[in-house]
Amino acid sequence: MNRRRLIVSCSGCLAALAGCLTESTETPTGPAGSGNESPTEPPGTTPTGQPPAVGVENVVAQKAVTYSSVYGSGGVRTDPNTQYVVASITDASKRNPPEFVLETDSQTFESGLSNTRGYTRYGVAGYTRPYLVFPVPSPLSVSNPRIRLTERDGAGYTWSLPERATETLAAPAPRFELESLTVPDSVGRREDLTVSLTVRNVSDTDGRFLAAAYWPTTTVDDDESHVVEATVPAGETAARSLDIYARGAETADGVATLTVEGHVSASRTVQVDERRRTDDRTTEAPP
Structure with missing residues (x-):
């Protein structure tokens, strides 16, 4: 949607990014323990056993994750007591990837992400x-977390997590509070809805803020979603703004509801004015 514009401002030393979730090509970076490790860094895994036909690489741990779904929707997972180990699978069928588990000396975790929005993630x-995503408790202090292949061919073959991922698992997660959410009372069908929010990191841990703003629409099968993201030092605030093109809004009695879900949650109702159809080509509304 070419009409979207992103306006970013923040207080403190902040690195900012906000974008449409359907363009989920992020490469998060950051200090160990922040959950922002780069998927492209050397995985540092230590395979053992007979080499299988498939492999695991780009292993990272993140305190919260984004996800992308077909038909324009998706979201974020920011469960306060859960964190995520994510990895890519090499030389595997996308339709029938092999099975892996994440294990420690005392626990075993299966790959999967439940309660997500959208048609197909x-x-x-x-x-x-093909990828792996293991939800695990947060924090999780273990000495040798590893991913193990459970298939018959290569079963028992393991990949140790990189040291940075292991450190992230043991680190505390940041916590955020919503200080303000500003949304216009009304918008025209061919106008941009400007959404602004300010959040504060109320923890003692620097961290990555994530939320998804959902706008109901009839033009696709799922609500249109936009990811709001910021790296916020402990005790600092971040302000973010984004523009959502209102065309195609699904309304009830002319009213649409914008919702925000993630590290903070909120909703606002907006009157969608059918007569206001201003855009870049005209500033006159029809009679």
Whole structure:
């Protein structure tokens, strides 16, 4: 949607990014423990056993993740007591990838992400199929977390997590509060809806803020979603703004509801004025 514009401002030393979730090509970076490790960094895995036909690489740990779904929707997972180990699978069928588990000396975790929005999920944290995503408790302090192949051919073959991912698992997660959410009372069908929010990191840990703004629409099967993201030092605030083109809004009695879900949650109702159809080509509304 070419009409979207992104306006970014923040207080403190902030790195900012906001974008449409359907373009989930993020490459998060950041200090160990922030959950922002780069998927392209050397995985540092240590395989053992007979080499299988498939492999695991680009292993990272993140305190919260984005996910992408077909038909324009998706979202974020920011469960306060859960974090995520994500990895890509090499030389595997996208339709029938092999099975892996994440294990420690005392626990075993299966790959999967439940309660997501959208028709069919095709990506997590910038990874596209075939990928692995293991939800695990947060924090999780273990000495040798590893991914193990459970298939018959190569069963028992393991990949140790990189040291940076192991450190992230043991680190505390940041916490955020919503200080303000500003949304216009009304918008025209061919106008931009400007949404602004300010959040504060109320924890003692620097961290990555994530939320998804949803706008109901009839033009696709799912609500249109936009990811709001910022790296916020402990005790600092971040302000973000984004423009959502209102065309195609699904309304009830002319009213649409914008919702925000993630590290903070909120909703606002907006009157969609059918007569206001201003855009870049004309400033006159029809009678």
